Amino acid sequence: MATPNTAPAIETGRIAQHRTYLMCRPEHFTVSYRINPWMEPANPTDTALAVRQWQSLYDTYIALGHDVHLIDPIEGLPDMVYTANGGFVIDGVAYGAKFRFQERVPEGPAFMEWFGENGFQVVDPVEVNEGEGDFLLVGSKVLAGTGFRSTGDSHRELRDVFGKEVVSLTLVDPRFYHLDTAIAVLDPVEGPGGVERANIAYLPHAFDEASRAVLEDLYPDAILVSDADGAVFGLNSASDGRNVIISPRAKGFEAQLRERGYTPVLVDLSELLLGGGGIKCCTLELRR
Ligand code: ARG
Numbered sequence: 001m002a003t004p005n006t007a008p009a010i011e012t013g014r015i016a017q018h019r020t021y022l023m024c025r026p027e028h029f030t031v032s033y034r035i036n037p038w039m040e041p042a043n044p045t046d047t048a049l050a051v052r053q054w055q056s057l058y059d060t061y062i063a064l065g066h067d068v069h070l071i072d073p074i075e076g077l078p079d080m081v082y083t084a085n086g087g088f089v090i091d092g093v094a095y096g097a098k099f100r101f102q103e104r105v106p107e108g109p110a111f112m113e114w115f116g117e118n119g120f121q122v123v124d125p126v127e128v129n130e131g132e133g134d135f136l137l138v139g140s141k142v143l144a145g146t147g148f149r150s151t152g153d154s155h156r157e158l159r160d161v162f163g164k165e166v167v168s169l170t171l172v173d174p175r176f177y178h179l180d181t182a183i184a185v186l187d188p189v190e191g192p193g194g195v196e197r198a199n200i201a202y203l204p205h206a207f208d209e210a211s212r213a214v215l216e217d218l219y220p221d222a223i224l225v226s227d228a229d230g231a232v233f234g235l236n237s238a239s240d241g242r243n244v245i246i247s248p249r250a251k252g253f254e255a256q257l258r259e260r261g262y263t264p265v266l267v268d269l270s271e272l273l274l275g276g277g278g279i280k281c282c283t284l285e286l287r288r
Contacts, residue, residue: 014261016242019066022114022284023058026050026081027073031274035101037174038276050271054081057245057267057282064243064265069286071114079104081272082281084132084180086111088158090287094120095161097131100149120286123161129154132284133178136185139198140165141218145179147171147208167218169211176230180280182206184235186223186244186262199223201253203230223260229253236278245279 029050031039061068073080080086086107088095094115097108108125116122127150129135134150135158136143142162144155147170159166169179176182184201201223204212215222225235234250244257248266257264269278 014242036276127154148177233278
């Protein structure tokens with residue numbers, strides 16, 4: 001069970017920023033098809049356990065003072081719990097998702113409907129993209145993954161929609177098929193006076209050589225996470241700039257975060273890992 005640290009920020013110098021998230025209760029969660037190497041339809045899943053674990057993540061966000069909105073789960077869409085894939089939202093504009101695999105295609109319009117009903121300006125996507133699963137806002141830039149799900153063309157579309165610098169990165173290990181399984185954004189915002197103090201943690205081996213070189217250049221202070229911690233979805237985490245919600249199995253990453261003055265908060269989503277998702281996958285940031 002999570003034990004959020006709500007002690008004053010002054011202790012570590014890290015400042016927690018308020019976040020607004022979209023989540024989806026996994027009432028219809030199961031593994032009935034296989035679209036990533038983690039999914040094994042022959043293995044049983046426990047939906048009640050998935051809901052309990054999901055609830056502990058929800059409760060953790062609330063205890064940390066964040067706002068969480070909910071989208072209704074739809075029967076027959078077992079992956080809808082992974083709301084990170086539902087779109088990408090900045091400044092009240094929601095760029096919709098267009099899923100790679102048929103099984104998840106109906107989720108795209110369902111999320112766009114929610115965005116529209118909740119006051120977001122919706123941009124209907126032309127290109128295949130899986131939202132915040134592959135797009136991560138880091139300071140003024142968007143890091144964008146390709147290789148397995150979102151296409152390179154979606155990176156261009158993303159640039160046109162938001163007018164931000166988009167940095168394309170290529171994923172090469174099928175276990176880390178979305179960018180949010182290989183990169184954790186620790187400090188998503190820029191520091192005072194426009195100083196870029198945004199930082200990330202990442203799993204070097206999940207990327208091709210050219211992408212690794214780009215990451216080394218952009219983030220010389222990044223935390224490099226071990227293969228062991230990557231393999232338990234340690235990087236699939238959510239940070240408010242101070243508290244970093246991570247898997248309890250990512251022991252090395254937990255220690256690295258502490259050394260840097262972050263407060264790791266441990267939440268176990270083992271049942272949702274059967275679908276190939278973790279903490280970040282279940283969390284979509286809503287930026288107004
Ligand atoms: N079963 C889902 C899929 O393969 C898991 C999605 C995980 N989401 C994420 N943001 N990494 O599409």
